[in-house]
Amino acid sequence: HSLEKQFEDFRLQLEESGGLRDRIRTVVSEIESTTRLMHASLLLVHQSRPTPELLEKAKSYVNVFNDHYKQLAEVLGECSGQYYRYHGDWRSETQTVVSLIVFMHWLETGNLLMHAEAEEKLGLNSSEFGLDIEDYLIGVCFMSNELPRYVVNQVTAGDYDCPRKVLKFLTELHAAFRMLNLRNDFLRKKFDGMKYDLRRVEEVYYDVKIRGLAPNGEPVEDQGAQGPP
Amino acid sequence: HSLEKQFEDFRLQLEESGGLRDRIRTVVSEIESTTRLMHASLLLVHQSRPTPELLEKAKSYVNVFNDHYKQLAEVLGECSGQYYRYHGDWRSETQTVVSLIVFMHWLETGNLLMHAEAEEKLGLNSSEFGLDIEDYLIGVCFMSNELPRYVVNQVTAGDYDCPRKVLKFLTELHAAFRMLNLRNDFLRKKFDGMKYDLRRVEEVYYDVKIRGLAPNGEPVEDQGAQGPP
Amino acid sequence: HSLEKQFEDFRLQLEESGGLRDRIRTVVSEIESTTRLMHASLLLVHQSRPTPELLEKAKSYVNVFNDHYKQLAEVLGECSGQYYRYHGDWRSETQTVVSLIVFMHWLETGNLLMHAEAEEKLGLNSSEFGLDIEDYLIGVCFMSNELPRYVVNQVTAGDYDCPRKVLKFLTELHAAFRMLNLRNDFLRKKFDGMKYDLRRVEEVYYDVKIRGLAPNGEPVEDQGAQGPP
């Protein structure tokens, strides 16, 4: 019967896509577990451990991510054009990965890790299996959420210049995000949350400043010119 | 600044994808409104026998769908490989479309409209912009939900052979679905519901049969052979 | 540190129990898939296929269940006294298994498959890894839910003595269940549903009887004596 034949076809296709999904899930659960380890080692930054050591350790995980994403790309390579069909299966974990490597990069350089740099770091190839822009942006928002805590703990540990630096970074980042015309979705909600991070950092900077604890570094903002220095 | 440049790029890309989404939405809302008209005209089937006029009217909407999907395909054609990125924006409406044309086809021929036939009817091209299999299957489930009501009203209108025919069709369809190993998702839930349709039609057939009202047609099932005749 | 040591212990124990759970899940998913196959073959009874053939096929799956439960027992054997810790992981599937073998047994013999018989059939050993009584009872309720549909379809196919036999069986079963003082739980809810099955079968028996279709077999109830004949 043609009915039976058609459903036999369906069965095969559904099983194939189910199998694919299982393989994705396996990789994703490994990503998740690497994420946990990297997160744990980066968390020590709140306990004022010396940053270079921390970064050393954290960097070692980046290579592991590289391997994971290579595997993911291979799995997806089998069904070209279906990146977004399975996107939901790895996006949340990838956002966390982005937040970690962006935080790490910021600790190292004081700059935002760019989208292309993030792809490179994770071994992703934009033309085949790239990093979705919204996932990148959400990851950046997650990273911003960590900054108030970081600032508070740094000041407690006696680093009074930290608030100024973070405030500068966050102000620029927030201004850049404001240029985007976001839809009413998860990213928008995350970005809306960023203003609370900004506010909290401003408060800490205020606390340091009014008590005369802030060193005489360069100010947060250059006179006149808009945007970060 | 490179930060600004990057976010400027993002803005452009997000706007582009937002524009695409708007255009999709416009088409989808037209599909939805055609759906409503076709549904209302098919609802008349419960008021009397399926007349050629009724089908005539219903068919006229199929051409309209053709146009809509052509537009959708054009929009999507601009961003190849992103079918599934925007899939969520039209899938629910497309499932309804499928249920309507499958019902219409069944009224006309007594057979299930195959996946390939459905694509053809809607002017879809499998290789470029096809009909997702799960959407097709969900549409078929929706159509099955209409059958118990149809059978009841046909018998009231005096067509005592209808339950046998519908039962035969639904039994085969249900058996075919059982071959699929469904995940625990929406389709699975819809399919689980199909057994209530089957049960209800069996009851109606029973009501007619026990009162000796069923004409002596061929039985629901051929002796011995499995599967539909 | 003793804190660290303690949590290291916890980690090991949680991992061990997690691993156990994974192994259980693997077996259970195989049980579930055998269940689906056996169900599909038993469902043909509603399409009036010759019973002996059906039973032959269905029986072949019982051996498969045997293997599955042997594996489960082995896994659980490693952590004695924790049957009920992981009970939730297989109970729902086991209830379905019970409903299937009880139905099969009833089709074969007209009698209820007893708890001890069910354990034997599945290769379970009461003292080590037995069949929980409530799971057995819930499975029996599930089986009862299939009977109205079975009766309706049998009558449609011309077997007018079937309602009497099913009614007799179900009346006895229902009376037996009434002896239990059930808590307000899932089993109770399932048992409450059984009265609708009974009612429906009574209705079908009525339909057959009032039309003089019922053969003159033994009546549902012996005069005087309570309980099933």
Add this chain to the structure above:
Amino acid sequence: HSLEKQFEDFRLQLEESGGLRDRIRTVVSEIESTTRLMHASLLLVHQSRPTPELLEKAKSYVNVFNDHYKQLAEVLGECSGQYYRYHGDWRSETQTVVSLIVFMHWLETGNLLMHAEAEEKLGLNSSEFGLDIEDYLIGVCFMSNELPRYVVNQVTAGDYDCPRKVLKFLTELHAAFRMLNLRNDFLRKKFDGMKYDLRRVEEVYYDVKIRGLAPNGEPVEDQGAQGPP
């Protein structure tokens, strides 16, 4: 009839297990009411410094718990190997008990009450009727939820060294928990909540520190070495 006999057996077994459950429930409701009294007396800690009297009072309840759990163990002793069958009937109350005795112990010693110590304190015997590890861990999480409020009120009462001590304790506890690979369940959710407690205590410590109110005690973290001092 064997049917009747079997259901008679079932009736007896269900009644036995029902009776057991009733007895468990009676004990558990006494545990719950002792819990309430102990909680109310520990709440006084927010009103003033933890005085020996307060602890004295709280300790008196521990003996009451001892009696309760002895009773529970006796009831359960009658049906060996079924600890987890009835576990759901006392686990939530036991988690609260754990949180209280862990809090009390911390007030007294500044240390985490270990799992074995908790069992001992409650008169539980690991080999027969022990304290489930997850219940212990959940209880510890509950206790952590109390700490931010405690710290705030202690500072208001003039104890400026309290935040440092609590932060040290909570940091170690959080790090220890991170070693566990938790499933996506209630415990995981509770643990996820602990980071907010940590954050809040960090903020309070910050408030005290930036104003120069914190006494010059040992810092939260030893230089270099990871883990609690």
Add this chain to the structure above:
Amino acid sequence: HSLEKQFEDFRLQLEESGGLRDRIRTVVSEIESTTRLMHASLLLVHQSRPTPELLEKAKSYVNVFNDHYKQLAEVLGECSGQYYRYHGDWRSETQTVVSLIVFMHWLETGNLLMHAEAEEKLGLNSSEFGLDIEDYLIGVCFMSNELPRYVVNQVTAGDYDCPRKVLKFLTELHAAFRMLNLRNDFLRKKFDGMKYDLRRVEEVYYDVKIRGLAPNGEPVEDQGAQGPP
């Protein structure tokens, strides 16, 4: 503290009321269990056991109810004016009791047991501890739900005059209920259900009549009088 004294008072009052509730619950659970026994013996009416015997047995339970309600009245007597505070604890069980004695009375006399008669039968005293009218009415609806099943089984057993008698009774009852203005509550829902009972009985009456099985008894209703023909 006066605050503490007031709460101490409250605690005593609430504990007293809790104790009362426990005592009510004990009685109610006995009512419930008598209900189950009486129900079981009345259920035999569906298996065509001779009515006088059945009624004999059933009546014996009425005295038991008498005792139960005397106890309930005594308990409530201690807190005059608080009947409705605890009403929810016995109302559902009392509705079932009403349905049983109304059914029994109808089997005996063919008439509806009136509210005052029901109170008398249960030994209730309207001025002190009466039968809430809505509970009575809901009980009557429950009883009506049993009638279709009764009629079907009686006809199956060969009593062809039964449908006429039930139809007459139910028609009158339905007409009486239509005099009430109900809110959108449980009673309304139950009353809506009575329509379906009436229709089902009418159908059975029709089945019997059309086949010339009904004996020539008095007609259901005088011409012209309100209610169905």
Add this chain to the structure above:
Amino acid sequence: HSLEKQFEDFRLQLEESGGLRDRIRTVVSEIESTTRLMHASLLLVHQSRPTPELLEKAKSYVNVFNDHYKQLAEVLGECSGQYYRYHGDWRSETQTVVSLIVFMHWLETGNLLMHAEAEEKLGLNSSEFGLDIEDYLIGVCFMSNELPRYVVNQVTAGDYDCPRKVLKFLTELHAAFRMLNLRNDFLRKKFDGMKYDLRRVEEVYYDVKIRGLAPNGEPVEDQGAQGPP
């Protein structure tokens, strides 16, 4: 059919109103987008840009709002008396607009922009298309939420007289709001939030005062007058 005619009428009416709504939505989305621009330019106040420049820029947007509201009034003019039918479509955006122009006005004059003044500024005409009073009040609350952040950043930038001015304004505003009797609605919630703004500003004022940083300006409040000192 007259039935069909009536529904045809309804369809036309509803489509007309749907069309109206689309036009409203178009205007509202322009308002929203102007809002975003104006907000972005006013936000620079937190980065201590010179106020006159900022206000210049901000004022230019007020004219744009004027145009938008003129369009809105025109659309609504077509269906007199239905202002509140479509109110939900623009109210949230209008509240934001109010908060911005109230903030701008305060920056300019140090006074609260009154309801009538706000209407005038936006080119609204109370008798035809006015500004709903609750929207105005909510907008004012939103504006109050910005003040703590403003004060903190101004002090950080060295303007030590700012807290006094803001505290004075906010104290008066809060006193005025306390004259209202509110329902438990959104406005009430926003007003509750204003208390926290007031407290935060008071804290900053205290910080500045206690350090002798505040210039000798006029005091916040005359002695004796209502409101906080």
Add this chain to the structure above:
Amino acid sequence: SSTKRARTMATNSSMRDAFSKHAEYLNNLNDKRERVVKASRDVTMNSKKVIFQVHRMSKYNKEEVLEKAEKDLAAVTNQHVSRLVKELQGTDFWKLRRAYSPGIQEYIEAATFYNFCKTGSLLKLDEINSTLLPLSDPSLEPLQINVLDYLLGLADLTGELMRLAIGQISDGELEFAEKICRFVRDIYRDLTLVVPIMDDSSDMKTKMDTMLQSVMKIENACFSVHVRGSEYIPLLGSNDPSSFLVGLPDIEL
């Protein structure tokens, strides 16, 4: 600085003046809302009574029952709906719609239910609105029930018609039941085209589901009567099962 202080005091007092006006506005609005809610509750309760009265109809008492229902309905209009009309006259009745909508919906349900039983057709919105005109002060813009509330009331009507149909079938009034079936089916179908474009259709969508259930309940009842009646046509040689069925009880009892 004395001028400065004067200005401050002025600002302060002008703010207080403005807010005392706002306070008065909010108080009046809330008081009116409260009165409207109460009137709406009365409309609801008494409309429900009218509906129960109509349900008392049988083939023997149809006229007297409907006569009483008509009087009761008129009383609802004059005593309670009129209060709504008075409160909402000349002001914007969209603003307080949430406060009175439940009452108006129930009123629509009662009026259309009565009217269908009396005339067999749908009472139109215009007709209802014209009965409200005399209640208004002629100098002000009159309260007119809006399409949305009318449609929401209509959706509930089908539930009552379902109950009526089930009862009518037991009563042997098969033709009337079939008429109800056709009527409800038409309403359902017409609504499918209108509901998606309603202002806020979420309420209405759940009502549509309930309505489809009601339609199917009536269809199943009609099916059951039909099948039962058809069984004996061959035996009795009649060709119109329904007339046969309806006639039966009258003749034989």
Add this chain to the structure above:
Amino acid sequence: SSTKRARTMATNSSMRDAFSKHAEYLNNLNDKRERVVKASRDVTMNSKKVIFQVHRMSKYNKEEVLEKAEKDLAAVTNQHVSRLVKELQGTDFWKLRRAYSPGIQEYIEAATFYNFCKTGSLLKLDEINSTLLPLSDPSLEPLQINVLDYLLGLADLTGELMRLAIGQISDGELEFAEKICRFVRDIYRDLTLVVPIMDDSSDMKTKMDTMLQSVMKIENACFSVHVRGSEYIPLLGSNDPSSFLVGLPDIEL
């Protein structure tokens, strides 16, 4: 069979008689419930106004504000609570509790809120109930508010006290805020022992969560003032940060 028929008719009519009594009973009950609901809504609305009035209190106007609140509260009692008393007198007020409980709870909230601001202590249930006695007909059993509604009202009171405390701190009334803190903490602690044994504690349990949030909001506010005040003790040589803090604005502004 004519006797039989007579009996049938008799049964029929006795059933109708009984049901017409039931119908009357249900109608009366519903009418009374409706009146009680309306009175309860009025009590709610006007009690809320009393609460807002009390919130207008500052250290400069305390007496006049509280005087007005007292008058308003008395008006609620005499004009609206009295209606409840009249409706429910002599009948079982447990039966209609759901109809009036929201109003009574809000009334408790208003009365205890006013009383705390006036006297600094908790207005007891007995005291409230004794004020209701004069409203009753002395020959009938008087309406007495029950413990459950009192406790439910008390739970809401803590929310208002939290708002008051935040405001008082801005107002410099630190001591009063601390008094509120202790009071609310005591109520919370006492309730933890009572709530689990309440008749139906599900509502109350969510209220307890909210209450704990309120307690912590007050504690955090007190913490913040304290820490801020402590910062400069070393500089200024005072040992009582709170007196120092409270005094500050009065002196310097």
